[in-house]
Amino acid sequence: MTPPSAPPGLPAPTLDLGGRTALVTGAAGGIGRACALRLAAAGAKVRAVDRDATGLETLAERSASAGLPGSVEPHVLDLTDLDATELTAAGTDILVNNAGLQLVRPIEEFPPDVFHTVLTVMLEAPFRLIRGALPHMYGQGWGRIVNVSSVHGLRASAYKSAYVAAKHGLEGLSKTAALEGASHGVTSNCVNPGYVRTPLVEKQLTDQARAHGIPEERVLTEVLLQDSAVKRLVEPEEVAEAVAYLCGPQASFVTGTSLVLDGGWTAH
Numbered sequence: 001m002t003p004p005s006a007p008p009g010l011p012a013p014t015l016d017l018g019g020r021t022a023l024v025t026g027a028a029g030g031i032g033r034a035c036a037l038r039l040a041a042a043g044a045k046v047r048a049v050d051r052d053a054t055g056l057e058t059l060a061e062r063s064a065s066a067g068l069p070g071s072v073e074p075h076v077l078d079l080t081d082l083d084a085t086e087l088t089a090a091g092t093d094i095l096v097n098n099a100g101l102q103l104v105r106p107i108e109e110f111p112p113d114v115f116h117t118v119l120t121v122m123l124e125a126p127f128r129l130i131r132g133a134l135p136h137m138y139g140q141g142w143g144r145i146v147n148v149s150s151v152h153g154l155r156a157s158a159y160k161s162a163y164v165a166a167k168h169g170l171e172g173l174s175k176t177a178a179l180e181g182a183s184h185g186v187t188s189n190c191v192n193p194g195y196v197r198t199p200l201v202e203k204q205l206t207d208q209a210r211a212h213g214i215p216e217e218r219v220l221t222e223v224l225l226q227d228s229a230v231k232r233l234v235e236p237e238e239v240a241e242a243v244a245y246l247c248g249p250q251a252s253f254v255t256g257t258s259l260v261l262d263g264g265w266t267a268h
């Protein structure tokens with residue numbers, strides 16, 4: 001279905017993704033859950049992918065009890081299974097590459113197997129999902145790829161070698177997909193949040209405290225929010241709204257770019 005466009009001079013209509021199928025990875029928690037609910041609220045049929053079966057069930061129940069116009073279908077999958085991952089993307093109109101993980105450790109102590117897993121989940125799996133989704137998108141002349149990157153797709157931080165490498169790679173993959181997809185009606189963009197209020201951030205407070213040699217209660221203000229002009233965490237729902245914008249009719253000319261929600265971090 002073609003989403004409605006705004007008549008000239010009038011405000012944009014409410015986002016309508018009725019008839020669209022969306023795949024969101026890492027949907028069991030944090031930003032992914034907010035994205036799945038936002039797209040289902042716009043009417044999309046959401047394939048919610050995660051390795052966390054319990055989290056996916058909770059999400060599906062929440063979506064059903066909220067009576068959203070779209071739906072959420074749980075799909076339990078470990079994204080390190082790359083062949084299964086690529087197959088999952090077939091028939092998808094909207095792809096949100098969101099799943100991620102973090103380890104904060106100096107390079108000389110960083111376990112190579114963790115580096116490999118981070119790159120697999122956060123870069124190679126998105127490549128395989130895009131690869132699996134494009135034939136359907138190209139066939140119908142419409143598709144939306146949104147890659148949840150980070151400020152760390154644009155800037156580095158010490159002790160995050162795998163994460164920063166994966167996010168910088170994701171930026172390149174996203175831009176390449178934009179160039180290849182443009183003539184087929186497919187856009188590809190990144191969304192780049194600063195620190196978001198999610199379990200991924202809560203889990204790294206201890207690691208950051210150890211790496212920087214300061215108490216955990218000082219990590220938020222002295223490490224995480226040090227470069228943010230706006231001194232708060234961004235909410236998952238704010239990130240989901242940016243993702244929804246990129247899926248809507250107002251963003252059809254927006255491709256190959258990065259929508260930064262960083263409270264002014266990269267303005268430095």
Ligand code: NAD
Nearest residue numbers: 026028029030031051078079098099100150195196198200
């Ligand atoms: P989160 O930890 O709350 O959620 C990540 C989800 O990914 C989890 O549900 C987890 O089960 C899933 N996942 C991880 N490995 C997987 C695998 N192998 N197979 C399937 N699922 C897997 O994290 P979040 O904060 O919501 O992060 C989501 C995305 O946003 C990530 O790409 C992250 O890098 C990015 N991001 C987060 C922040 C932040 O501050 N939280 C900031 C910028 C970007």
